[in-house]
Amino acid sequence: MAVPKSYDEVKAHLQHVLDDPSTPLDIPLIDKLKLELTETTDRRVPGTLLTLISQLLPVLQEDPTPITTLGIKATTYFSFTDIRSVEPPIDFIAGFKAPSPPVNLLTLTLLRKAGGIPSDAAIVAGDPELVASLVELWLTTTSTAVAQAAFDALWALLEVDLASPLENETHTHEAEDSTGGQGLFWRRVFTDKNVYGRLFSLCSLTNSEPGARPLRERTVAQGRLMGFLVKAGHLRWDLISTSQIPEIEAKYDSSSILHFAACRMVDKSDFLMHMTLLNFFRDLLDIEAPGLRARVYVQSASTFSSPALDFLISHDLHGNVLDLYLDETKLDPVDLQYVRGPIMAYIAQYAELYPNHLLQNPSSLLDRIISRISGSLAISSSQWAHGHVPAGQLVILSSLPRVLLVEAAKHGANPLFAVPTSPPCREALDALAKILHGPKKLDMSDSMELNTSGQIPTDWHKEAAAARVLYFMYLNDHPNFWTDIVAAADILAMKDVSLAAISFMKAVITANWQVLSGEVISPVPDTSRYQLPSEEALGTLSPAAQGLLPSSGVWAILTPPALTILLPYLFKPPRSYSEFVGGGAGDSQNIVWKVATAKYEVLVSLYKNLKETGGRVTGFEDILRTLRQRVSEGPWGPVAQNTARVETQLWTSIRSAVRPANMSRFAAKKGRKLPGTEFTWEAGADPAGEADTAPTPLFPRYNLPRARLLNPREQKQVDLYRALRDRFHDGPYYSVLQSSSVTARKDEATRAHFDPFHGMPTYSGKYQKQKRDRPELKGRPYVMKFFPRHLWKTIQPNFNPSVAMDGYVPHGPRIGVKRGFEDEEEEEEVEDTKRRKGVDEDEDAERAEREEDGDVLDPDEDQEEEIIDNDFEDDDDEMGGDYNAEQYFDAGEDEYGENDGFADGGGGGGDEDTY
Known part of the structure; x- marks a missing residue:
């Protein structure tokens, strides 16, 4: 056993702080010792540290977290026996009552070690004051961490002290896993007045005793008690549902601790506590729920009920929740926004865990549930895509017995058909996947078949057969749903939708289906409801003249339309990072990788299921070989050059293995054809065995050449x-x-x-000022002596080299002499101005002469009138009176003299036009 190097230094430091409490803690030194404490540390070191810490905590004047965490670390490898051997003994009760969460956590950590073996739990059970202090700390502390640690310690003691089922008059399935305890701690909690009474007094709202906790703290304690009762009910339902101390229970007008919590404790006007109560009811349903199987021992009113459901029904709690679901007007509109979710969660839990109990309700109640779901799903496509989706109703729909949905389809009221696949919605896809996948496989180790005599509405086999029936019914009503599923799976921008669509593919491939055999479709005595159709009746939905419907999900994938839509998608290489902005550098959640791996898992499931079901069928060796090759290549798929080859091999294998005699093209509504029905799978027409109309891979992907990094x-x-x-x-x-x-x-x-x-x-661009794209060399100052002489005329054509020796042009103004950098374009503008001025003077003189003669009409105006008249005359003569727009407008060149197709080719007037 080794002693840490810093142990002596820390010990001396803690002793110094104990002598002088004003001394600050050396936190780095304490942290160093924490790292040095291992399993091989001398056993005397943790004991000494624990003694120093227990002496130091009452006098410490700063946050005790550093030394409490040191104590937790030091006792990591200590047992409860080692802790009890520390001198002086640890005062657990003082640690519980200390108003310091770090001290509470240290004490609870030490006490929890008693939950390791039943003998240590029995020692704790022998101290009633210690157990009462533990329960009080758990229900009254304001620290969430302390409350969780107290519950963990309490539950560890209860779990390890669970007595053998043979010692109990009643027991649950979970109780069979007991560790051989004596049950002393259970009796201490539920039969000790001081402990059992605190469970009532600390949670009751009517407790007006002196020192009662505030209302807020009592409601928090109520939530903690409800969570405890659910876990305790899984182990000892009898202790929480029956009277233990009538004197205490009568004081709070209840018959048991469960009755107190469910019917007397909560104020339902507090909608937050009402939500907690509804969630408590939902959790109770999970205790000994039969589902689609029955226990070998029966404690409830029937094989398809449970003690928890019987309790809820007997106190009219179950019926009240059903009424709130069917008629929401009974609740305040404000409260409804908060309790609607827990109400729907309760209905979904009840429908999934108690299917036969649900089906035994009156048909009027079941019809109201179906109508309630159908009304909620009747929303527009835009709301499915962008609005509020009825997620709670979809959860209830996916939890209903499938035989009930088949029965509703007989009356045209199946709400499953109202669930869309386009626009894609994650909640809708999840509901479809759960329904069409079928029931979960049962572990029959501790249960028996429910429907051994055919006396109940549904069982596992009927649910599996109903899932297969619903798949073909939905496919018949939504012929394009596989196209929608593949399109949704390829939308990487909507990660949740894409993953939900891929999960739907896997759910169908791994579906738990069963053929409609005679035992499955046998009628239920005393009722004509919930009878499944025969295989022949189901086959009438298909327009195929011959062939059997697929008997499993993997065979449904190899049948059109899934064959021609889903398989090409699965074999298509996944999307790459290069297809996104920045090469996927901003993909913080690895969307591309998640979708690629999910798609690969679907391929693996397809290969495994096809290997199990098709390995014994002649001709499927090639399909399995092709799938094995694709699976071996991993999530990113084959290289680009092999993609088309792998797909072609798959199609060839399928065509050679599948024949119309054992495959049905399950199609759409009457008179319609689904994608893929135009393909023929006969190989007789082609000597090589290839069908001319078989699908072939188009535009195979290939890797673009990329330059190496510099x-x-x-x-x-x-x-x-x-x-x-x-x-x-x-x-x-x-x-x-x-x-x-x-x-x-x-x-x-x-x-x-x-x-x-x-x-x-x-x-109009000709009237805009032109922007010069080239730099104007002439408008810049130059030192000419730095340029070759033969370039002087190019740089400054008007430069006079003889005026100065240094090459500078004189800057003083000279009459009649231009500056060397003046633009020649300015000279042209001056000449145009002079010519225009002369023309204007001549026109003014001519106009004055006409006015003297009394002719006020401008010659240009007269001439323009003649032009217009001539245009119309020519138009009438040549075009026969039809209007010729091209001849009306002049087709002259633009002012730049260019007419090459890009310049202004005609129309309008010249530069003299004004606007």
Whole structure:
């Protein structure tokens, strides 16, 4: 046994703090010792530390968390016997009553070690004050961590002290796993007045004794007590449901602790506590629920009930919840928003765990439940896609007995048909998957068949057969639902929907179905309801002339329409990160990987189930071989070059193995054909055994070539080159081609870079100021002596090299001499202005002369009238009176003299037009 290196230092430090409580704790030193404590540590070290800590806690003047966690770490490998041997003894009661959560947690950790063996639990049960303090701490503490630790300690003691079932008059199935305890701790809790009375007094709202807890703390204690009763009921239902101390129970007007909690304790006007109470009822239903099987021992009124359900029915609690579900007007609208969810959860739990009890209710009640569900599902497609989805009703629908849904379909009231697959909805897909998958496989080790004599409405075999019937009914009513499922599975942007669709595929492949044999469809005595159709009657739903309906889910996948829709999707390579923005770098939840692995699990399930059911069928070796190859390639699938080959091998294997004699093309409504019915699977037409109309893989995927990543040296070279190029482009002497010159060139490479949105000239564009795309070299100052002489005329055509020796042009204004950097375009503008001015002067003189002669009509206006008249005359003569818009507008060239298809080709007037 080793002693930690820092043990002596920590011991001295704690002793110093004990002598002088104002000394602060050395937290780093304490943390160091925690790391050094191991299983091989000397046993005297934890005992000494625990003694120092117990002495230090009452006088410590700061947060005790560092030393309480040290005590928990030091006693990790201690047993309850080791803790009891510490001197002086540990005062558990003082630790429970200490107003410090860290101290409470340390004490509870030490006491919980007594839950290891029954003898230690019996020692604790012998101290009634200790047990009462534990119960009081659990129900009254305001710390959630302390309350959970207290419950864990209490439950560990109860669990290890559970007596053998042979010692009890009544027992539950869970009680068979007892550890051979004496039951002393159970008797201490439920038969000791001081302990049992605290369960009532600390949770009752009518307790007006001095020192009673505030109302808020008592409601918190009520929730803790209800959770405790559910767990205790699984082990000892008799102790919580029968009277233990009548004197205490009568004080609170109850017959047992369970009756007190369910009927007397909670104020239902507090909607939060009403929600907690409804959840408590739902949890009680899980105690000894029969489901689709019956226990070899029966403690309830019938084989398909339970003591918990009998208790709820006897106190009219079950009927009240049913009434609240069927008629929500009995609740306040505000409270309804909070309790609607727990009410639906209770109904779903009851329907799933007690199917035969539900089916024995009056038909009027069952019809109201079906009508309630159907009314909630009758919503628009937009609400299914974007609105509030009736998730609670879908859970109830998926929990109902399947024979009840088949019976409702006979009257045209099956709410299953109202569940859509498009638009995709996660809740709807989950409900469909649960219904069509069939019942869970039973573990018959401790149960017996319910329907051995055919005396009850449903059992596992009937539910399995009903699931198969509902699949074909739903497929008949929704012929495109496999197309919708595959489309939903490929929507990676909606992760929940995609995963739900893939889970639906797996649910059908692994479905627990059964053929409609004579025993399954036998009528139930004393009723004509819940009788399943025969195999022949079910076959009439299919338009196929011959062939049997698939008997299992995996065979349904190999039957159209799933064959031609689902299988290509499963063999298609999964989506890759490169298909998303940033290459999937922002995919924090690994959506692509989750969908790929879920899809791969479906393929694995298909392979395993087909191997079990089709391994003995001749011709399916090739299909299994192809599936095995795909499964061996992992979630990411085959390489691109092998994708088409694998799919082709699969289709060839299916065509060679499947024949119409043993496969039915289950199709849609009468007169319709489902996808895939146009394919023929006969190989006689082709000598090679290939059907001409068989589906073939189109556009197989392939890996795009990708350039390798640059090494650091190459990356640096690229960065330097790009920086140099940017400096060139941003410099004052970098020239780019003008857009007009680009469009003027007719070659294909040039037009490929043409911008059709902003580069196309418009009619009004000629009046807009043109933006110069090229830098104006002439408008910049230059020191000419730094340039070669033969470039001087190019840079400044008007430069006079003889005016100065240094190359500068004189800056003083000179009459008649232009500056060297003036643009020649300005000279052209001056010439145009002069010519225009002369024309205007001549026109003014001519106009004055006409006014003297009395002719006020402008010659241009007269001429324009003649042009218009001539246009119409020509139009009438040549076109026979039809209006010719092209001839009406002049087709002259634009002001740039270009008419190459991109410039303004006609219409309107010239530059003289005004607006």
